[in-house]
Amino acid sequence: MTLTIPGFHLYSIGPELILTITAIVILLLDALSPSGRKAHFPQLSLLGLAAAAVMTVFMWGIRGTDFARMIYVDNFSLFFYLIFILGTALTVMISRQYLEDYGKNLGEYYALLLFATVGMMLMAASAHLIMLFLGLEVMSIAVYVLAGLFREDPRSNEASLKYLILGSFSSAFLLFGMAFLYGAAGGTLYLDDLPKALMGHTFMQPLTLLAMALLLVGFGFKVASAPFHMWTPDVYEGAPTSVTAFMAVGVKAAAFAAFARVFFLVFLAMKPDWTMLLWIMAVATMTVGNVTALVQTNIKRMLAYSSIAHAGYLLVALVAASQLGAVSLLYYLLAYTLMNLGAFGVVILVGRKKDSYLNIYDYSGLGFQHPALAASMALFMFALAGMPPTAGFVGKFYIFSAAVQSGYIWLAIIGVMNSLVSMYYYLRITVLMYMKPAEADLGPVTFSPGVTTVLAATAAGVLLIGIFPGYLYDLAVNAVKIFPGL
Amino acid sequence: MHLPILSILIFLPLLGVGLLLLLDRKNHQVLKGAAFGISLLELAFSLPLWFRFDNGTAAMQFVERHSWIPSYGVSYHLGVDGFSLLLILLTTFLTPLCVLATWTDIQTHVKEFMICLLALMSGMIGVFASLDLFLFYVFWEVMLIPMYLLIGVWGNPARRVYAAIKFFLFTMFGSVLMLVAILVLYFYCGKTTGVYSFDLLRMYGLPIPFHLQYWMFLAFGLAFAIKVPMFPFHTWLPDAHTEAPTVGSVILAAVLLKMGTYGFLRFNMPLFPQAAHYFVPLFSILAIIGIIYGALVSMMQKDLKRLIAFSSVSHLGFVMLGLFTFTITGLQGGLIQMINHGISTGALFLLVGMIYERRHTRMIAEFGGLATPMPIFATIFMIVTLSSIAVPGTNGFVGEFLILLGTFKSNILYGVLAATGVIFSACYMLWMFQRVVWGEVTNVKNRELTDLSLREIAIFVPVLLFILWIGVYPNTFLNKTKATSDNFVAMMEKAQARQVAQSQVPKGEAL
Numbered sequence: 001m002t003l004t005i006p007g008f009h010l011y012s013i014g015p016e017l018i019l020t021i022t023a024i025v026i027l028l029l030d031a032l033s034p035s036g037r038k039a040h041f042p043q044l045s046l047l048g049l050a051a052a053a054v055m056t057v058f059m060w061g062i063r064g065t066d067f068a069r070m071i072y073v074d075n076f077s078l079f080f081y082l083i084f085i086l087g088t089a090l091t092v093m094i095s096r097q098y099l100e101d102y103g104k105n106l107g108e109y110y111a112l113l114l115f116a117t118v119g120m121m122l123m124a125a126s127a128h129l130i131m132l133f134l135g136l137e138v139m140s141i142a143v144y145v146l147a148g149l150f151r152e153d154p155r156s157n158e159a160s161l162k163y164l165i166l167g168s169f170s171s172a173f174l175l176f177g178m179a180f181l182y183g184a185a186g187g188t189l190y191l192d193d194l195p196k197a198l199m200g201h202t203f204m205q206p207l208t209l210l211a212m213a214l215l216l217v218g219f220g221f222k223v224a225s226a227p228f229h230m231w232t233p234d235v236y237e238g239a240p241t242s243v244t245a246f247m248a249v250g251v252k253a254a255a256f257a258a259f260a261r262v263f264f265l266v267f268l269a270m271k272p273d274w275t276m277l278l279w280i281m282a283v284a285t286m287t288v289g290n291v292t293a294l295v296q297t298n299i300k301r302m303l304a305y306s307s308i309a310h311a312g313y314l315l316v317a318l319v320a321a322s323q324l325g326a327v328s329l330l331y332y333l334l335a336y337t338l339m340n341l342g343a344f345g346v347v348i349l350v351g352r353k354k355d356s357y358l359n360i361y362d363y364s365g366l367g368f369q370h371p372a373l374a375a376s377m378a379l380f381m382f383a384l385a386g387m388p389p390t391a392g393f394v395g396k397f398y399i400f401s402a403a404v405q406s407g408y409i410w411l412a413i414i415g416v417m418n419s420l421v422s423m424y425y426y427l428r429i430t431v432l433m434y435m436k437p438a439e440a441d442l443g444p445v446t447f448s449p450g451v452t453t454v455l456a457a458t459a460a461g462v463l464l465i466g467i468f469p470g471y472l473y474d475l476a477v478n479a480v481k482i483f484p485g486l
Numbered sequence: 487m488h489l490p491i492l493s494i495l496i497f498l499p500l501l502g503v504g505l506l507l508l509l510d511r512k513n514h515q516v517l518k519g520a521a522f523g524i525s526l527l528e529l530a531f532s533l534p535l536w537f538r539f540d541n542g543t544a545a546m547q548f549v550e551r552h553s554w555i556p557s558y559g560v561s562y563h564l565g566v567d568g569f570s571l572l573l574i575l576l577t578t579f580l581t582p583l584c585v586l587a588t589w590t591d592i593q594t595h596v597k598e599f600m601i602c603l604l605a606l607m608s609g610m611i612g613v614f615a616s617l618d619l620f621l622f623y624v625f626w627e628v629m630l631i632p633m634y635l636l637i638g639v640w641g642n643p644a645r646r647v648y649a650a651i652k653f654f655l656f657t658m659f660g661s662v663l664m665l666v667a668i669l670v671l672y673f674y675c676g677k678t679t680g681v682y683s684f685d686l687l688r689m690y691g692l693p694i695p696f697h698l699q700y701w702m703f704l705a706f707g708l709a710f711a712i713k714v715p716m717f718p719f720h721t722w723l724p725d726a727h728t729e730a731p732t733v734g735s736v737i738l739a740a741v742l743l744k745m746g747t748y749g750f751l752r753f754n755m756p757l758f759p760q761a762a763h764y765f766v767p768l769f770s771i772l773a774i775i776g777i778i779y780g781a782l783v784s785m786m787q788k789d790l791k792r793l794i795a796f797s798s799v800s801h802l803g804f805v806m807l808g809l810f811t812f813t814i815t816g817l818q819g820g821l822i823q824m825i826n827h828g829i830s831t832g833a834l835f836l837l838v839g840m841i842y843e844r845r846h847t848r849m850i851a852e853f854g855g856l857a858t859p860m861p862i863f864a865t866i867f868m869i870v871t872l873s874s875i876a877v878p879g880t881n882g883f884v885g886e887f888l889i890l891l892g893t894f895k896s897n898i899l900y901g902v903l904a905a906t907g908v909i910f911s912a913c914y915m916l917w918m919f920q921r922v923v924w925g926e927v928t929n930v931k932n933r934e935l936t937d938l939s940l941r942e943i944a945i946f947v948p949v950l951l952f953i954l955w956i957g958v959y960p961n962t963f964l965n966k967t968k969a970t971s972d973n974f975v976a977m978m979e980k981a982q983a984r985q986v987a988q989s990q991v992p993k994g995e996a997l
Binding site for chain 1: 554555556557558595598620623624627628630631634635638639646647650651654655658659662663665666669670672673
């Protein structure tokens, strides 16, 4: 028996390769260099990310599959590459000082971040469900470890363990769904072939529906949507803040990329079946996230619930199942990456020495003690709440437009009512910062160059793409052209 | 050369914000001076609007149009007509006075205060000048943030946070529903005309089916009714007014409330004319309830600011009543009353702020006989009070008279009911005035009060001028709004005629 290896181009996985190599170099340097910790891991990671970003930009416009049709190379995945690279780069920049305070500025950390990013990219690019699963696991395993980075801290351990157990559970659901799908489609897992294969066997429809439901559970877990959101607050609170930021933007974006790809490509013909289900999930997710966030006093926990709520808004974009819906998904994820990482940057700065200031009341009086820091936090809060002229507003605007366009006016109304509820807890942070006297002297905040850059860049970005969203909109329209049915 | 005046008016205050950021936060005089200078410059730039405005046309003037998000049909589209002209001028006219009024009032975080004030100004002008629904919504929301900060940071420490959040959430509640309605309108407009655009003028006269008009009218109407505020949605107003710093109350009363009434004129009625006719009874009755209820509640207030706040509910009820008559007189009256209320109530808040600065209380019972130590104050207070009561010769009379005239023409019962509000307003204002200003000095603390300083008098000179000018010769102002009002009324009549025609067709068939 001869084994034929189909032709492939390494170019097609260029960004992934670059990041993998960077990660391995970092690991080697960490192990081999005698000076150990002195190696410049953050700079090296940023270099790798920048190279990957350049590569992605050069690949823009290519459309096809590679590696025996296992991965797509198209604008949709490339757009997501850019979101992941941006998210990871910002995470790297906010990490250094924070980790040094804990004595954990290790090479592994950066290597794991990069590996996780590779996993996300594979998820966004996968053209085969097994590929998707591999990407998901590459990402998840790296993130399980990252969540438990602070070995000595019981909360970090708890976060890691919870995430691992529940994450594996959800992966099992996903795999189970794929297995059913394999059976229902008569032996294929290629996303391109699945729609036709599923159409052919109408008597298999119950099986297909079951598979779809199981996939929905798996994705629902990864994007932290209700009722599969229970892990989120504990994991987000316990994990190191920089990892939380990474999870909140990167993991969510990757899961949504795969979610959208699978449902818009494979299950488009069964739209009525899943839009109804997603409608309920979207409403539940938004409402649970926002209402629970109202009573949180830990800032990380509050942001965790807010991230659940945002998953709800993003589900609205999926429910719309239209071109505009897909565009709004891409735009919102990018906007969310900027505003959420900015907010976590502030949390890291205010938290200082080993996260000793994580209560929201620690923000009292910040407004007049550190005007720039407070102003950027206020900007991120207003952006997350969806106030113009920020990216958060335009993102919500696109999402609810998509809902209205597809006729889901009630969903849009529930959505805007939810953003009204969310307004309260975001406002509360500004109330504390500007309208309450400081409870105790906050003392000096060390502005490390990395975090300061992140804050300046994200604040500028949130305003820039909020005021001039046109270019990104066109880019996103370009990216979602790969879904013929939308 | 053709200057983009409206853009200048919107972005000049933002430039001012940039300038203030660079200034030293400790030097209050410089900060206030800079803010005053910028607001004066703004006033100067707004004057060409008045002088170069063509009274003869109802079309938009000073139009600026640039594409903003082309693939989504969003444009940066500004313009002014008779409805918005006076409101923009009112904004640019009051802001310098407000800066002057803060001279001694605001002592903490002066830099941030001035930044908020200028940002607010930019937002307010943006709201009145936008002719694109997206752009309008952006300004409408953005403006909330500086106002929220003004109330929450510089307000009355006891309840400012409550008032600020209440203000913010109430307004947001209406706005988000309006956002959904805007989207529905956008897609409807795109589907029927084939052009997806947020351009307001393109949507005027669109034949929207009645059931859609009904719901969209309610969604837009809720946003504006909360802002006006109309009767059941007014509860944020007394809190916001009472807790806000003096200047916050002035801007809130003079300009922000007008955004609600302006919204009805600019969006609700022309976009959904048939629904507007359908809802005349509902809104007129709510307006009348507002007039009488506001007046009765003001009568019982112990706090001067709260009294004036409730009087706003009553006055704005008159405006709404006038607008919903769809007659030229009622509409003109409503428009002029919007300006009047801005001037008189703004002045009342300034006056209350001045005695609050001296006595640190606003309780009516604490005062009495202020005319003895403060004769100039008492004189100005009296003129402003009379204007608020609508005594002939002052601006208030012109507005209320025209509104009542219009109302009597369209519905006598509404007219009779609303006219009682005029009497009530005389009751609560005069009674308040009597208790505060006339009589013996009952409280020892009031004996030594100093009268108004030159700066304070300077604030009121232009205000008094306009009170008398509008009162004696309102045509200067009415001429500006005439063409637009004529056009508006004709448009509304046409829409009603169409509705009547439509409703008769099926009846005829049935017979």
